Amino acid sequence: MEEYELFDENTQAIVYGFQTRAIQRMIDFDYVCKRKTPSVAAVIRPTQTDYIAYHKVFFGTHEIIIPVYKDLSLAAQKHPNASVVVNFASFRSAFETSKEALELDSIKTVAIIAEGIPERQSRILGKIARERGKWIIGPATVGGIRAGAFRIGNTAGTIENVILSKLYRPGSVGFVSKSGGMSNEMNFMISQNSDGIYESIAIGGDRYPGASLIDHLLRYEHNPKIKMLVCLGEIGGTDEYKIVDALKEGKITKPLVIWVTGTAAKILPKGLQFGHAGAMAGSDKETADAKNSALKTAGAIVPDTYDTLGDKIRETFEKLKAEGKIDPVEEFEPPKIPMDFAQAVKEGLVRRPTDMVCTITDDRGDVPLYNGKGLDKIITEKKSIGYIIGMLWFKKELPDYAQEYIEMVIKLTADHGPAVSGAHNAIVTARAGKDLMSSLAAGILTIGPRFGGAISDGAKYFKMAKDKGMTPMEFINYMKKVEKKNIPGIGHRIKSVQNPDVRVQLLKKFVNSNFPTHPYLDYALEVEKLTTSKRNNLILNVDGCIGICFLDLLENLGFTEEEKQDILNSEALNGLFVLGRSIGMMGHIFDQKRLRTRLYRQPWDEILFYRD
């Protein structure tokens, strides 16, 4: 690359900051320019944990991966061809990161996007750049573009605009401005009034840009492919007088069309901040009118108002063309960038079948919805856990008695001491030094037909019996003769008619006084009458009572027969037990951890060692 060039069609950049959209825009530009290699060699993401990661981007229709480094110097070392750093660091960190970039030998140009960098820091960066022969574009800029070769970040906006402004192939005009916002407008205006942009740079709106208008104009002057210069200056500062001097000293010989903005300052209230940080006239010399007139005197082509700037560009270009100084542009049809899927969806152009379906929650909006109810309302209306279970398990707003019943079940099943097999297994696992999740899983995985299963088994058999119209006696006989097993939910090791289980009493009382109907409980109590007449401990136990009352609950909630069966088949009752018992199991696990208990080993004297 020549000294006067910052970019060509092989230039690669390191993008500082994980700006996925800007990176994609740079690569999209590469594609419409028919670049061979992507212009982004690497990305820096200082917040990532690993020294390297990879980011996927589209290069046209297919994807490529770009390495993402934690550290700029490593990226520079791995990608010695990258000569540009596009620095998206915030105004807080842009100084340090730009300084680091300027000190890397392989980096020639640093574009600083951030707005609001302290002036003193900009001056220091500018000095480092000058001493090391580097270029800074910015701060406070969108960047710049070399048509058909290289684009800094988001310069020139959407790809549609890039194509409309013919930036995918070089023209003959070198443009430089302070304003990044106006560069799109100017690029398009130039494309309409000439053969288009060769290079367009926005130096940034701050008082101390790293390189000034004249620096770029002199680069353009030296570049034989650039035939004419266009510049947009600005009120405030004296940089435009360097252009005046260059014109007078013959350092600029190519035609220069220029306009200094801010001529309205004279009619606006004093002290009003114009567009940019650097745009305030401190003296008469710094006014737009003074600068425009000095430039005109020095030989620049200055329109009377901005309104005819485009006409001046056209006249100047046509004159050069007539003089045979313009080489014909190599035109081509730029390849089309496929529309992003998300965009196409937004515009209703494509559709795609989904892989998953969810009908209970929706977390896409501002507030997550539980079965359509906003979480904010659930909190402010002080809804219960029972309410939430109703919404997420049964997709119903449960009546108060149902919510309360579910919470009773959770409370009743929360724990049953350390000796039962679930808690025991959880404790043994915790004592083996395993983590919470493993210990809890060990406990939960114990739940099944024998442990905790009486709840759903009880519900199953009592439902079958009642629904088939068996009398209590027929049911007892059926279980004995056909199923050949004890009736699940009946019988207790210790409790009896004389020594009733207080938990069962509470449940029965609640259901009897709160459930509108309770046919299954009534039926079960009839069965209990018969069984206890045989033996006084064959009472309806707590597991059976929970399961059977749950059947009554379903009766009262207006489910169809099929729906009720679905709920039972999907193990809702086991679900309640798992939910409740997890509380206790976790309690045991925390307890063991707190007590720092050692590895459990069953004592030999608790094991029968026996040889046949």
Added chain:
Amino acid sequence: MAQKPIYEYDGKKLIASQLPKYFPEFKFHNKLAILTPETDIDALAEKQPWLKTDRLVAKPDQLFGKRGKANLLLLDGNFDQLKQFAAEKLGKTFEIRGKKGVLKRLLVEPFVPHKTEYYVSITSDRDHDIIHFSVEGGIFVEENWDKVAHIPVPFDADIDNFDFKGKLPDLGDLSDLVEKFIKGLLHVYQDQDFAFLEINPFAISEDKQIVPLDLKSRLDNTAYFLHPDTWGNPENPIEFPGGFGQELTPEEQKIAELDEKTGASLKLRIINPNGHIWTLLSGGGASVIFTDTIADLGFGNELSNYGEYSGNPSLEHTEIYAETVIDLMTRNPDPEGKPKYLFIAGGIANFTNVKATFAGIVNAFRKKVDALKKANVKIYVRRGGPYEKEGLQMMKDIGKELDIPIEVYDRYTPLTRIVPIALKGGN
């Protein structure tokens, strides 16, 4: 953004707190008081008893100079005179450099008798911080500008070993003192990210104390995050006041508050509420250029507002912004029924969604359709950028729907061409 003036009171406080780090001999009296129309001066004197015992100076602290010439200076007064002076001046309207405003702040300090008034200021350019010094300071410094010594110091120079003495006028036995003062001042200027600092004058008392009398300064407010311990403290940030008489109108205030709430930019200043030309402009650069062109084509006296919206503001914010402008322009229809012009213009946007922002403006049209008709408003639109076709079509459609005159132009018409089209009937 960038360089902002601060109150003299804040500037002195900042210098007083920082200068002793580098110039320990500096012993500031720290007797500073601010009076506002609400101040109970007697109560203040309980806390600051020097107000009753010292001879006093009182002057406005609202970012304007030449206060003596404006007869707004109390010199060598006592407490009673201060009360009388405050009663006469505070809360009253004065005209300063052609601008009317209310006097809201008086800075009170002890009166320091002195013979010589010294001048020192610091400015900056790209490579230097420049010391300006003169022994003929005070109100005549501008007339005696040729006697001011200018000492450019490379901004990264070693201040402590920099030779100032050789570049300053001969000050006899005060040379060392003044040099130390200037070095200290430059340190503070750099440390605290001042962009401009002028002490005119400062005095040297008989016991060789340097006393800043009048002080004017600007900070680079982008550096606030570097100074959480001094002026950039997020809990108690320094105030960047508007100039004298620059009080915002309620509408300007509303937009300024909206601007602070969002990441987008929304700016509005009313220049001439009775003008016939109003603008809704997008983008900092384009808004300047558009406003320029109105002035350059000779319609500056009719221009009513300056402002811009950019940075992809939300539909709601654009709607409020547009509604505010339309409300202002239709409040007083022209008595002779002459049309008012509303220019909705912007360059080719990078990423601002033209359709979404225009949807906000269209909503404002719907709300204000009667007012627009009554004030005979003619609307001209020119814009480009993402969703430009949809956005511009929406503008054409709303004109037909509401039966209001809207002319719509796209990117192929130069940005400012709608000005001559509307006002000159073509080019």
